[in-house]
Amino acid sequence: MKEWSKEIEIHAPIDIVWGLLDGSLEDMQKIMPQVVDHQPVKVTNEGVGSIYRQKYREGKRVEEYDVETLEFKNTPEQKKLKVGFTLAKMFEITALYELKAINEQKTLFKYTCTNKPLKAFLKLFLFLASDKIVVQFCERVKKVAEEEYKNSKVLIR
Template identity: 85%
Template sequence: MKEWMKEIEINASIDQVWKLLDGALEDMQKIMPQVLDHQAVKVTKEGVGSIYRQKYKEGKRIEEYDVETLEYVNTPANKKLKVGFTLAKMFEITALYELSAINEQKTLFTYTCTNKPLKGFLKLFLFFASDKIVVQFCERVKKVAEEEYENTKVLVK
C-alpha cells in the first residue's frame, strides 16, 4: 500500500472549502471534473456508512464504483470526510479530506490518499508513483475555493 499526504492553506472559509467536498455534484465537479455522476445508494443520518455510486471518466473509459463514507465529522471548526472505494477491481483507494479553520477567512486543508494494489503486478507500478496527482488536486481545491470565496465577498459588498 502507498500513502500520500499534502497540507495546504486556503484563503477561504472552512464552509466554502467543505462545500466542494461534501456538496452537490456540480460543486464536486469543480475540483474533480472526471466525476460524471454521484448518486446516493444508502444515506445514514451520521454520514458514516453512506454509499454513493459514482461514474468517473478516465480517458475514453467510464468506470462505475461505490464510494463508502468511512469517517465523517462536520463541526464549525473541523470537518473530516474519509471515503473508500475499489477501482476497476485493481486498487482499493481511500481519500481523507480534513479541514481545520485557522480563522474565518483561512482554512488548513489536509488530503491523505492511500492506494492498495489488489493484483501483484501493480505493486511495482505503485512503487514508482509520485505525489504529483495529490499535489495537483490540493492546488485545484485551493484555486477553486479561493476564487469562489472572492466572488462571494464581491457579491456581499
C-alpha cells in the same frame, strides 16, 4: 499499500472549502472534473456508512464504483470526510479530507490518499508512483475555493 499526504493553507472560510467536498455534484466537479455522476445509494444520519454510486471518466472510458463514507465529522471548526472505494477491481483507494479553521477567512486543508494494489503486478507500478496527483489536487482545491470566496465577497457588495 502506498500513502501520500499534502497540507495546504487556503484563504477561504472552512464552509466554502467543505462545500466543494461534501456538496452537490456540480460543486464536486469544480475540483474533480472527471466525476460525471454521484448518486446516493444508502445515506445514513451520521454520515458514516453512506454509499454513493460514482461514475468517473478516464479518456473515453467511464468507470462506475461505489464510494463508502468511512469517517465523517462536521463541526464549525473542524471537518473530516474519509471515503473508500475499489477502482476497476485493481486498487483499493481511500481519500481523507481534513479541514481545520485557522480563522474566519483561512482554512488548513489536509489531503491523504492511500492506494492498495489488488494484483501483484501493480505493486511495482505503485512503487514508482509519485505524489504529483495529490499535490495537483490540493492546488486545485485551493484555487477553486479561493475563487469561490472572492466571488462570494463580490456578490455581497
